[in-house]
Amino acid sequence: MKRFLALALLLAACSQKRPIVVGSKNFTESVILGEMVAQKLESAGCTVDRRLNMGGTFVCDSAMTSGALDTYVEYSGTALEAILKQPKADVAAAYAKRGLHWGPPLGFNNTFAMIVRRDDAQRIPLQSISDLGKVAAQFRPGFGYEFVERPDGWNGLLAAYGITFATPPKTMDLGLTYKALASNEVDLIAGNSTDGLIESLGLIALADDRHYFPRYDAAVVYRDDIDKKCKGASKALESLRGKLDDAAMRRLNFEVDGKKRDVAVVAHDALGR
Amino acid sequence: MTAEILRVTGEHMLIVAIAVGVAIVIGIPLGIYCTRNPRAGRVALRVIDAIQTIPSLALFGFLIPVPFIGGIGMRTAIVALILYSLLPIVRNTFVGIRGVDPVVRDAGVALGLTTRQLLFDVELPLAMPSIVAGIRIATVIGIGVATIAAAVGGGGLGTFIFRGVAMVDTRLILAGALPAAALALIADVVLSAVERKMIKG
Amino acid sequence: MSSSIELRGIEVDAILRGISLRIEAGESVAFVGRSGAGKTTSLRLINGLVKPTRGEVLIDDVPLARTDLVALRRRSGYIIQGSGLFPHRTVYDNVATVPRLLGWDEARIKSAAHEVMSRIAMPLERFGARYPRSLSGGEQQRVGIARAMVANPSMLLCDEPFGALDPIVRRELQETFRELRSDATIVFVTHDLVEAMRVAQRVVLFDDGRIVSDTPSVDFPKQQLPLVRQFVAAASLPS
Numbered sequence: 058m059k060r061f062l063a064l065a066l067l068l069a070a071c072s073q074k075r076p077i078v079v080g081s082k083n084f085t086e087s088v089i090l091g092e093m094v095a096q097k098l099e100s101a102g103c104t105v106d107r108r109l110n111m112g113g114t115f116v117c118d119s120a121m122t123s124g125a126l127d128t129y130v131e132y133s134g135t136a137l138e139a140i141l142k143q144p145k146a147d148v149a150a151a152y153a154k155r156g157l158h159w160g161p162p163l164g165f166n167n168t169f170a171m172i173v174r175r176d177d178a179q180r181i182p183l184q185s186i187s188d189l190g191k192v193a194a195q196f197r198p199g200f201g202y203e204f205v206e207r208p209d210g211w212n213g214l215l216a217a218y219g220i221t222f223a224t225p226p227k228t229m230d231l232g233l234t235y236k237a238l239a240s241n242e243v244d245l246i247a248g249n250s251t252d253g254l255i256e257s258l259g260l261i262a263l264a265d266d267r268h269y270f271p272r273y274d275a276a277v278v279y280r281d282d283i284d285k286k287c288k289g290a291s292k293a294l295e296s297l298r299g300k301l302d303d304a305a306m307r308r309l310n311f312e313v314d315g316k317k318r319d320v321a322v323v324a325h326d327a328l329g330r
Numbered sequence: 331m332t333a334e335i336l337r338v339t340g341e342h343m344l345i346v347a348i349a350v351g352v353a354i355v356i357g358i359p360l361g362i363y364c365t366r367n368p369r370a371g372r373v374a375l376r377v378i379d380a381i382q383t384i385p386s387l388a389l390f391g392f393l394i395p396v397p398f399i400g401g402i403g404m405r406t407a408i409v410a411l412i413l414y415s416l417l418p419i420v421r422n423t424f425v426g427i428r429g430v431d432p433v434v435r436d437a438g439v440a441l442g443l444t445t446r447q448l449l450f451d452v453e454l455p456l457a458m459p460s461i462v463a464g465i466r467i468a469t470v471i472g473i474g475v476a477t478i479a480a481a482v483g484g485g486g487l488g489t490f491i492f493r494g495v496a497m498v499d500t501r502l503i504l505a506g507a508l509p510a511a512a513l514a515l516i517a518d519v520v521l522s523a524v525e526r527k528m529i530k531g
Numbered sequence: 532m533s534s535s536i537e538l539r540g541i542e543v544d545a546i547l548r549g550i551s552l553r554i555e556a557g558e559s560v561a562f563v564g565r566s567g568a569g570k571t572t573s574l575r576l577i578n579g580l581v582k583p584t585r586g587e588v589l590i591d592d593v594p595l596a597r598t599d600l601v602a603l604r605r606r607s608g609y610i611i612q613g614s615g616l617f618p619h620r621t622v623y624d625n626v627a628t629v630p631r632l633l634g635w636d637e638a639r640i641k642s643a644a645h646e647v648m649s650r651i652a653m654p655l656e657r658f659g660a661r662y663p664r665s666l667s668g669g670e671q672q673r674v675g676i677a678r679a680m681v682a683n684p685s686m687l688l689c690d691e692p693f694g695a696l697d698p699i700v701r702r703e704l705q706e707t708f709r710e711l712r713s714d715a716t717i718v719f720v721t722h723d724l725v726e727a728m729r730v731a732q733r734v735v736l737f738d739d740g741r742i743v744s745d746t747p748s749v750d751f752p753k754q755q756l757p758l759v760r761q762f763v764a765a766a767s768l769p770s
Binding site: 431433434436437438439440441442443444447452455456 | 578580601602603604605607609611612613614615616617618619628629632678688
């Protein structure tokens with residue numbers, strides 16, 4: 058009996074797959090998606106090392122190319138505009154050249170949403186981003202560090218809409234921007250169209266009437282050599298195709314941000330559905 | 331970008347200047363109080379010591395939901411920095427005054443100086459090198475800690491550092507870090523010179 | 532103008548156990564005794580630096596409890612071991628301390644300082660602008676004496692003022708002190724019997740918180756008390 062056990066343990070140790078490192082950016086949606094990816098891989102029998110809430114786009118991307126990360130969820134617009142800096146390219150082909158697989162779209166588009174307080178929107182009134190021209194002299198913008206620096210971010214927006222703001226934007230941790238807007242420290246923030254808190258905080262997203270923002274279709278990105286770490290990893294990730302639509306993602310975000318439920322539990326429920 | 335660097339450098343100096351200024355106004359009297367009331371003084375010093383042990387980012391974070399003094403912006407950063415600057419200033423005031431030669435203090439009382447005269451004509455002048463050292467330490471540390479202000483929308487040179495980290499762009503990080511280091515160095519040199527001039531006897 | 536000093540039934544917790552003493556205006560008295568006998572404490576009762584747990588102190592027959600201590604201290608001179616000069620002030624500013632507290636005008640202060648500094652053989656012109664740290668121990672103590680005496684105090688309280696100095700300097704300062712011929716009432720604490728007999732007309736011996744002997748200086752060594760014998764022997768006085 059003892060020998061049997063020893064052998065079984067030895068076999069298990071030999072076939073121990075090296076852990077797959079799953080990353081995510083540092084905002085709620087990314088963390089939920091990262092957790093879903095991790096749980097999916099685990100249910101396929103892989104060992105997973107979670108590095109969620111890591112940093113922004115560029116932190117994740119450099120980690121991918123250096124091999125420190127094996128997979129995370131990225132958005133098409135971000136990949137084209139910010140990472141590849143080739144807005145018109147074929148994102149899958151471009152990524153293949155970097156040794157990365159631009160994998161299955163999850164099924165929703167999370168574009169940037171320029172968000173203001175509801176009573177400001179009703180009072181001025183503000184319906185579209187062009188309307189911001191009316192308040193460019195008084196409104197105080199506040200953004201996370203990425204939006205302010207990215208070419209497809211703030212400066213690109215101002216150029217596309219021909220608006221100049223009097224006050225330079227305040228920068229802060231991305232997660233704080235909603236709070237800042239709600240408590241009147243800033244008047245305009247760049248949120249995500251799938252954010253859970255927009256309605257609950259009395260905020261409203263402005264329409265992108267000049268279609269400045271591209272589509273940001275969420276997709277799982279993984280290294281070409283991921284199956285070497287765990288057989289069946291890529292198959293597991295491919296099965297996430299079309300798992301969530303816009304409404305579903307918004308609901309999941311609200312479960313965590315609004316109802317304060319645990320990310321792991323929310324992710325588990327989403328996969329099970 | 332140069333204009334922006336100058337602007338945030340100005341913000342940075344403003345945050346530190348206001349914070350250290352307020353810490354001086356609160357801290358020196360508090361230090362004096364601690365020398366007069368040993369028991370209450372020990373408690374006060376222990377509380378201020380404890381504040382110092384809170385990691386800076388955590389302290390900024392704690393202050394965000396506090397009404398009036400908190401929130402997101404420069405005010406929170408200044409309040410956090412005031413709390414951090416208190417220890418070096420209070421402690422150095424306390425140590426400086428206690429360090430006055432007891433014979434000198436005794437002579438002062440015996441000659442007929444009132445408590446107030448003793449404080450302003452003897453104890454404080456002799457404690458000045460120590461007090462200025464405390465201010466110097468608070469300022470140099472403050473310049474470093476103030477870089478965290480950017481995390482809570484407080485502006486300052488941390489803005490570039492955080493942006494650089496998000497973008498994995500060394501240039502941006504340096505745009506924030508180098509001026510901050512320069513400010514700290516200048517503050518240290520200038521205040522050390524002031525400290526030296528204060529040493530008399 | 533000098534003051535009379537009286538200690539009546541004084542007790543100070545754990546140090547003095549029943550002291551009564553009267554010093555007339557203009558007298559010069561030495562408090563002697565071993566370390567811890569209570570002589571310094573008794574001295575410090577006189578200007579209120581120490582408060583008695585029982586008994587009272589009277590200056591010019593007025594109880595200390597009903598006196599403005601700060602004003603009293605400005606009328607007395609206090610000289611301590613180590614001089615206690617303010618290190619951040621010049622010699623002149625140190626000497627000018629009490630006159631300034633008394634509101635004298637600068638001209639009067641200057642002339643009084645000039646006078647007292649010449650009496651301690653440290654002319655104001657040469658020493659006025661210097662800082663205490665640039666003076667020797669003996670010079671510092673001279674300035675200490677000047678500072679105590681410049682405003683013509685009615686009492687001079689001296690707490691082992693020459694204790695930290697070498698024997699030669701000590702001797703010089705004892706002479707200087709004697710020659711100053713202040714008409715203040717002098718109370719001089721010392722453990723050096725020879726010094727006591729040199730500077731004072733009357734010697735009060737403290738032992739273990741009590742006064743065990745109170746005689747004119749010349750009569751002190753003649754007493755048969757064992758403690759007196761010990762002191763005399765230790766001071767190598769001819770018996």
